[in-house]
Amino acid sequence: MLRSVARVLVGLCLLAPAPALADQAYIHAGALLDRPGQAPRGASTLVVADGKIVQVAEGHLPAPAGARLIDLSTQFVLPGLIDSHVHIFSDDDKVASRLEAMTRDAEDRFVIGLDNARRTLAAGFTTIRDLGSDPPAITALRDGVEKGLVEGPTIVNAGRMISISGGHGDGANGLARDYAALEREHAVNTCDGPEDCRRAVRIQVSQGAQVIKFAATGGVLSNVAGGLGRQMFDDEMKAIVETAHAFGRKATAHAHGKDGIMAALRAGVDSVEHATFTDPESLALFRQTGAYLVPTMIAPEAAVQQARAGERPPAVLAKAEEAARIAFAEHIDQFAAPGVKIAFGTDTGVSAHGDNATEFKMMVDAGMTPARAIRTATVDAADLLGLSSSLGTLEPGKSADIIAVAQSPLEDITELERVRFVMRRGVVHKLDGARQPWPAD
Ligand SMILES: [Zn+2]
Incomplete structure (x- = not known):
C-alpha cells in the first residue's frame, strides 16, 4: 500500500508542470544567518518563489534556466x-x-x-x-x-x-x-x-x-x-x-x-x-x-x-x-x-x-x-508582533524578507547601518547598495 502511494506520488511529481521560473530567484549567500540566535552558516543558497522562501541549501546551487540569480556570494545574508x-x-x-x-x-x-x-x-x-x-x-x-x-x-x-x-x-x-x-x-x-x-x-x-x-x-x-x-x-x-x-x-x-x-x-x-x-x-x-x-x-x-x-x-x-x-x-x-x-x-x-x-x-x-x-x-x-509564522527567520514557507551586508554584523554591529541588499516579499528594492527601479516592470 505504502509503496503504491509512493509510486503515485513519484508519478505525480514527474507529471507536475515545471514551476513558474520567471518568479523564481536563487540567492547565493557568502554567509547566512537564517536563524538569528544560532550560529551562521557558510556559503548557502536561498530559493525564493512567489514572495516566499522555498528552499535553504548548503553551497551555491546553480540557478535553472529562467530563474534569476542574485549573487551575494561575498556578502552576509540575514532576515529583514x-x-x-x-x-x-x-x-x-x-x-x-x-x-x-x-x-x-x-x-x-x-x-x-x-x-x-x-x-x-x-x-x-x-x-x-x-x-x-x-x-x-x-x-x-x-x-x-x-x-x-x-x-x-x-x-x-x-x-x-x-x-x-x-x-x-x-x-x-x-x-x-x-x-x-x-x-x-x-x-x-x-x-x-x-x-x-x-x-x-x-x-x-x-x-x-x-x-x-x-x-x-x-x-x-x-x-x-x-x-x-x-x-x-x-x-x-x-x-x-x-x-x-x-x-x-x-x-x-x-x-x-x-x-x-x-x-x-x-x-x-x-x-x-x-x-x-x-x-x-x-x-x-x-x-x-x-x-x-x-x-x-x-x-x-x-x-x-x-x-x-x-x-x-x-x-x-x-x-x-x-x-x-x-x-x-x-x-x-x-x-x-x-x-x-x-x-x-x-x-x-x-x-x-x-x-x-x-x-x-x-x-x-x-x-x-x-x-x-x-x-x-x-x-x-x-x-x-505575533508574526513568527512568516517573519523573523529564513525558512521554507516564510516571507522572502531578506537583507545583506558586506561584512558579518556579528563582528561589527554597525554593518547593519550599511545595508547593501533589500528584498521584501521576493521583490528586490536594493542591490549592491543602490535602490532598484520600482515597481520592477
Ligand atoms: Zn513613540
Whole structure:
C-alpha cells in the first residue's frame, strides 16, 4: 500500500508542470544567518518563489534556466529587520512639527510618510510597527504597501496613542484656547476613567488599529511639564488592556517611570515602550509576565540634542535630559537581567527615518552581544508582533524578507547601518547598495 502511494506520488511529481521560473530567484549567500540566535552558516543558497522562501541549501546551487540569480556570494545574508516602534509620518523638522497642525494638511504629512517608508525599507527594515499615527493615514499606507501600490515596509499599526486628558498623548496640551477647543472636539484618543478608556480602545479598533498603544506615564516630547511618572490609574490601564485583548489586539504601554511600568505590567500589557526607569523589582515583573521591553535608546539621545538646539518646546528639555542621563545605565541592567524579553524598537520619527539601525550600536555598547541584538530585531520582534509564522527567520514557507551586508554584523554591529541588499516579499528594492527601479516592470 505504502509503496503504491509512493509510486503515485513519484508519478505525480514527474507529471507536475515545471514551476513558474520567471518568479523564481536563487540567492547565493557568502554567509547566512537564517536563524538569528544560532550560529551562521557558510556559503548557502536561498530559493525564493512567489514572495516566499522555498528552499535553504548548503553551497551555491546553480540557478535553472529562467530563474534569476542574485549573487551575494561575498556578502552576509540575514532576515529583514523589524523595528517595533516607529512613527512613520513624523519627520525630522522639529520646529515645523510643533506647528504642523496649523501649517500642514493631511496630504502634506502623507507625502512625508511615503518618503519615510521608502527610506525605512532601503535601510533594511522590511517590517515596522507604527505606534502613533492618524488612523486613516496609517491604514492607507499599510494597505498601499500590502497591495504593492507604494514602496515601504510591512506595517503593523496602532492608531492614535490612548491618553488621559493632559497626558502624553493629549494633542490639546499647551495650545491656545481656540485650537485646544478644536482639538478636544475632534480627539477620540483621550479618556478618563475605565468606561471612557474602553470606548477609546473600541474607537481605535474601529478605525483600523491592529495594536493598542496607551500612555501609562508622562512623556519626554509632550508640551506639558508633568514629569515622567505614572499618570494613568490601574482601572484605566486594565480597561484598556482587557478591551484590546477582547478584540484579539495586543496592548503596549508607553512608560518611563517605574510606577507606570509596574502598573502596566500588572494590567497585563504585552510590551512596554522605553521602560526608562527599571530596577530589580520591575525587571522581575517583566520576567514573570513575559512582556517585552522595547528600549528605544536613540530617542532620548536625539531629543536632548534637539531640545538643546531650541528645536523642541521648553517643557521638553528637562525631561529629555533626565531620560537620556539614566536610560543608558538602566539599559545596561536590563540587558544583563536573565529572562527579560527585549524587542528592537527605536521611536524613529524622534530621530531620522532610515537611521533606525544606529540603535544596534547603543544596544551593544550597553552590553548586549551582537548576536542577541540581531535576534531582538528579527526572531524576538516577530514574536512580539505575533508574526513568527512568516517573519523573523529564513525558512521554507516564510516571507522572502531578506537583507545583506558586506561584512558579518556579528563582528561589527554597525554593518547593519550599511545595508547593501533589500528584498521584501521576493521583490528586490536594493542591490549592491543602490535602490532598484520600482515597481520592477
Ligand atoms: Zn513613540
